[in-house]
Amino acid sequence: MELIYSILAVVAVISAAFVAFSRKAVYGALSLVVTMLCLAGIFLVIQSPFVAMIQILVYAGAIMVLFLYVIMLLNPRQTDPPAEAVIARRGTAILLVVFFLALTIGFIWRVYSALPRGFQFKAVAVKAIAKALLTDYLLPFELTSVLLLVAIVGAVLIAKRN
Amino acid sequence: MGEAPAFFQSNLILGIVLFGLGTLGVLWQRNALSVFMCIELMLNAANLVLITFAQRFADEAGGGLVLLVISVAAAEAGVGLAIFVRIYRQRATIELDKANEMQG
Numbered sequence: 001m002e003l004i005y006s007i008l009a010v011v012a013v014i015s016a017a018f019v020a021f022s023r024k025a026v027y028g029a030l031s032l033v034v035t036m037l038c039l040a041g042i043f044l045v046i047q048s049p050f051v052a053m054i055q056i057l058v059y060a061g062a063i064m065v066l067f068l069y070v071i072m073l074l075n076p077r078q079t080d081p082p083a084e085a086v087i088a089r090r091g092t093a094i095l096l097v098v099f100f101l102a103l104t105i106g107f108i109w110r111v112y113s114a115l116p117r118g119f120q121f122k123a124v125a126v127k128a129i130a131k132a133l134l135t136d137y138l139l140p141f142e143l144t145s146v147l148l149l150v151a152i153v154g155a156v157l158i159a160k161r162n
Numbered sequence: 163m164g165e166a167p168a169f170f171q172s173n174l175i176l177g178i179v180l181f182g183l184g185t186l187g188v189l190w191q192r193n194a195l196s197v198f199m200c201i202e203l204m205l206n207a208a209n210l211v212l213i214t215f216a217q218r219f220a221d222e223a224g225g226g227l228v229l230l231v232i233s234v235a236a237a238e239a240g241v242g243l244a245i246f247v248r249i250y251r252q253r254a255t256i257e258l259d260k261a262n263e264m265q266g
Contacts, residue, residue: 005169005172009172009176012176012180013176013179013180013183016179016180016183016184016203017183019183019184019187019196019199019200019203020183020184020186020187020190020191020200020203021187021190022196025193025195025196025199028195028196028199029195029199032199032202032203035180035203035206036206039206039209039210042173042176042210043210043213045169046169046173046213046214046217047217048213048216048217048224048225050225050229051209051213051225051228051229054228054229054232055209055232058232058233058236059202059206059232059235062236063202063235063236063239066239066240066243067195067198067199067239067243070195070243070246070247071195073247074195074246074247074250074256076193076195076256076257086192086259089189090189090190092189093185093186093189093190094186096185096189097182097185097186097189100182100185101178101179101182104178104181104182105175105178108174108175108178112170112171112174115218121169121170121217121218122217122220124217124222124224124225125222128222129222129223129225129226129229131222132222132223132225132226133223133226133229136223137223137226137227140230141226141230144230144233144234147233147234147237148233148236148237150237151236151237151238151240151241152240154240154241154244155240155241155243155244156244158241158244158245158247158248159244159247159248161251
């Protein structure tokens with residue numbers, strides 16, 4: 001199990017780096033699919049199969065197909081070699097992200113060391129998730145459908161030719 | 163699954179690394195579509211940390227919350243990509259450095 005986890009994590013990080021730095025949007029999109037599939041595998045490893053399936057169906061399936069459609073529709077050209085202002089911006093970006101990572105790791109470490117040791121990940125039954133969604137969290141669940149409807153109408157209105 | 167605590171810690175670290183890569187990509191890329199994909203990457207990393215903590219505290223509602231987050235991400239992707247199509251139609255480019263004025 002640890003070997004599978006390590007392979008999935010390493011592949012996820014490498015393909016995420018491709019997403020962040022690739023010059024062509026299509027390569028980035030395909031690497032993002034690989035990252036999402038690896039994350040779905042990790043969700044299976046930590047015993048949450050429902051989230052893994054949703055991740056594959058909605059994220060790696062629906063959303064990434066939408067991305068690929070738009071990339072093919074717009075055909076973004078390969079970007080020119082970066083100007084000096086862009087290089088300076090990227091240097092600043094690296095500094096900022098390193099600072100952010102140091103902060104977050106410190107914070108997470110404090111949370112982690114405060115937690116008691118010795119627990120096990122238990123498998124979450126889909127039944128329990130459905131029960132929570134359809135009883136305690138019914139209102140957010142229903143509001144999501146309204147949100148999706150608004151998003152559909154909005155997308156059509158925005159992309160429509162005048 | 164005696165080795166589960168190791169997965170807890172490594173999941174948090176993996177989530178941080180993926181989120182950091184997504185942040186770096188947002189600042190690094192100049193193509194609006196690539197920037198948007200990096201935002202999706204950050205959302206995914208946040209989902210990973212969320213579901214890890216939900217599993218850690220044995221909270222069944224965590225899976226439902228992740229489902230809601232993913233639906234919101236889907237709605238956001240639809241509207242965002244529609245906006246990019248609109249920008250491309252007006253300016254024939256979706257490079258963020260060249261789309262830096264309003265009312266073009």
